[in-house]
Amino acid sequence: xxxxxxxxSNHRWIDRGVCSRFRGTARGPVSINxxxxxxxxxxxxxxxxxxxxxxxxxxRFEMSNATIDPQRPVGELVREVPAYTRVFEAxxxxxxxxxxxxxxxACDQAGVNLDDxxxxxxxxxxxxxxxxxxxxxxxxIDDVVExxxxxxxxxLPALEGLVRKVTRVHGENHPELEALQAAYLDLAPAMTxxxxxxxxxxxxxxxxxxxxxxxxxxxxxxxxxxxxxxxxDHEETAExxxxxxxxxxxxxxxxxxxxxxxxxxERLEALERDTHEHVHKENNVLFVEAETKLSxxxxxxxx
Ligand SMILES: [Fe+2]
Ligand SMILES: [Fe+2]
Numbered sequence: 508x509x510x511x512x513x514x515x516s517n518h519r520w521i522d523r524g525v526c527s528r529f530r531g532t533a534r535g536p537v538s539i540n541x542x543x544x545x546x547x548x549x550x551x552x553x554x555x556x557x558x559x560x561x562x563x564x565x566x567r568f569e570m571s572n573a574t575i576d577p578q579r580p581v582g583e584l585v586r587e588v589p590a591y592t593r594v595f596e597a598x599x600x601x602x603x604x605x606x607x608x609x610x611x612x613a614c615d616q617a618g619v620n621l622d623d624x625x626x627x628x629x630x631x632x633x634x635x636x637x638x639x640x641x642x643x644x645x646x647x648i649d650d651v652v653e654x655x656x657x658x659x660x661x662x663l664p665a666l667e668g669l670v671r672k673v674t675r676v677h678g679e680n681h682p683e684l685e686a687l688q689a690a691y692l693d694l695a696p697a698m699t700x701x702x703x704x705x706x707x708x709x710x711x712x713x714x715x716x717x718x719x720x721x722x723x724x725x726x727x728x729x730x731x732x733x734x735x736x737x738x739x740d741h742e743e744t745a746e747x748x749x750x751x752x753x754x755x756x757x758x759x760x761x762x763x764x765x766x767x768x769x770x771x772x773e774r775l776e777a778l779e780r781d782t783h784e785h786v787h788k789e790n791n792v793l794f795v796e797a798e799t800k801l802s803x804x805x806x807x808x809x810x
Contacts, residue, residue: 575625581613582606582791584628592787594627596780603786604738604745644717644800647793648710655785656702662778663695669771677768681761687754691775694747701740705789709733713797727801734794741786748779 575584581602585591595602598619605613614621670691674684712730716722722730752758758776760769 575610575628577611577614577621577625578609580607581610582787584610585787586791588631590631591628592784594624594631596783598624598627600624601745603783603790604741606787606791644793644796645714647788648714651785651788651793652706652710655781655788656706658781659698659702662774663699666771666774666778667691667695669767669774673768673771676765677763680763683754687751690747690750690754694744694751697740697747698744701737701744704733705737709737713793716797716800722801730797730801734798738790738794741790744782745786748782751775752779 581595581600585595585602592602598617600613600617600619608616610624611621614624670688674688678684709730712722712726755772755775758772760772
């Protein structure tokens with residue numbers, strides 16, 4: 508049974524209509540039919556099912572509107588309270604690649620009202636807002652690989668078939684589908700190559716670092732370069748996903764859509780959400796911690 512704050516029967520928080528609250532648009536809530544795969548994965552997306560990680564479930568996050576400092580980076584806030592992703596996703600606030608931005612700046616960039624967002628953050632049910640300590644980087648790597656990389660390995664090829672089929676059948680009435688297919692065909696192989704590189708080149712060095720093994724200077728250099736490269740890949744992925752979101756009018760199902768078309772839209776949106784969570788774990792937690800350990804190791808060797 509998922510935590511009560513993550514309701515799978517009432518998709519209030521994964522209803523894109525929540526955005527209208529922040530923006531005050533005339534567009535009413537638009538319910539989306541969340542794919543089964545995504546619903547099953549929601550607890551993991553919010554970091555509730557990570558095994559063997561120490562949690563502070565007893566801690567209550569009694570953050571009132573006044574106590575959430577608007578100058579705190581959004582990535583740091585999500586790292587502290589994973590459930591904040593619900594608010595940030597609904598408000599289209601970039602907390603993964605743009606995790607270093609302050610809450611105030613991130614709200615400004617997303618075009619949403621800072622006070623409304625702070626209020627929503629303060630409303631997060633504190634009993635359910637488990638925070639996770641990420642001291643054990645090997646556990647985090649396992650979670651990233653088993654949850655997000657595995658999902659991509661299954662979903663990317665399956666979704667490619669669907670994108671091709673929908674473009675072939677509906678391309679005449681929806682000319683934007685050609686561009687969507689082109690963006691997807693740039694995205695999928697790049698993501699596949701990226702996760703392989705992480706598993707083969709990046710994560711083994713971080714695991715070595717996490718075990719306390721000493722790294723050679725060449726390994727330290729390589730890890731720094733790899734992290735920079737992975738973060739650049741994340742930026743490119745974000746741009747392609749943004750393009751796909753634009754081409755689908757923010758994942759709006761057209762009136763003449765067949766079930767395949769509808770499924771494609773839902774699965775593309777699920778892919779974007781999963782990628783936000785995935786990139787957050789890497790950019791704002793794993794890579795930050797690895798760089799901190801790396802700096803500590805270099806300092807201790809040179810002191
Ligand atoms: Fe990854
Ligand atoms: Fe990555």
